[in-house]
Amino acid sequence: MMNEKEESVFDLVSYRDQKQLQAEKNAKSIYSLATDFAIRYSNIREKVRAKHLFRQQIYFHQELPLPNYLEELFQQWFLFDYHTIQGETMFSLFLKNYSNRLTEPEMILGALFLTTYVEPFEIIEVSQESRTMLVRDALEAKKFTITLCSNEITYGNKGEYVFLRRLPLVTKDWAVGPVFSVPSNELAKQVIFSFMESKKNNSSLTWRAFLKRQGYFLLAQVPLK
Known part of the structure; x- marks a missing residue:
């Protein structure tokens, strides 16, 4: 009791x-x-x-x-x-x-x-039962629990990277729209490298502003899973 x-x-x-x-x-x-x-x-x-x-x-x-x-x-x-x-x-x-x-x-x-944007995350754990994914953001290594829309989780395995639009809610975040699985972790490294290089010429550039401007181009360069 x-x-x-x-x-x-x-x-x-x-x-x-x-x-x-x-x-x-x-x-x-x-x-x-x-x-x-x-x-x-x-x-x-x-x-x-x-x-x-x-x-x-x-x-x-x-x-x-x-x-x-x-x-x-x-x-x-x-x-x-x-x-x-x-x-x-x-x-x-x-x-x-x-x-x-x-x-x-x-x-x-x-x-x-309106504040959301597509960003790269490393998969830490996937739960088919709760339709959630524990991820780590590529830039600052912060962890988030993401609720997914699909009833069947086929987005990737531990250690792989996905790109998704994260909406903060109450106890967990929510994936807005599709989750894009990438065949190589090199893409996430390329995104971070491109951001750091761009920031050298524009110190006020934020991760969000960079991804809204360049994220789609970088993500479009590789066939997704």
Whole structure:
């Protein structure tokens, strides 16, 4: 039988777990709505312009069709990092258009989405049962527990690297969209090296700003798993 202190701790853990589940549910809903919005809201001209700019950014031939892994990269870039003719991202436009339909907590969560970016992580442990992945970020070696959307975890093994968009929630973080597994750990080293070299010419450059500008190009250079 638990004493009063143990019951209090149990109640707190239970409460935080419930808040985590609700946050994950809201995150999934917002991401789904935003993805649908980007498809419906953008016209043909905007999509053609976006594809052209994306191909330029990753140095991919304009006339060749994008392989599946680059198409997935494009969809992430188009939703979060592409700037429309009006100078806004599709996700920020989604939040403006849905401001009267989303609750205040959902709008706050939506604002958190805007801060996310695709970054490299080393896999420490994968749990099929809980659909989570314990990872270490490539730059500062900080550890994060990431909840994954897919019911079947096939993203990689211990010691391998993945690129993903991490959304901080309550007790665990959430992987926004696809997780990109890379066939070689050399890519993560190349990303860090490129960041350090760029920082020599721009001391105020942040890891986030660098990855939002160069991350897709570097990730597009190798066929993903």
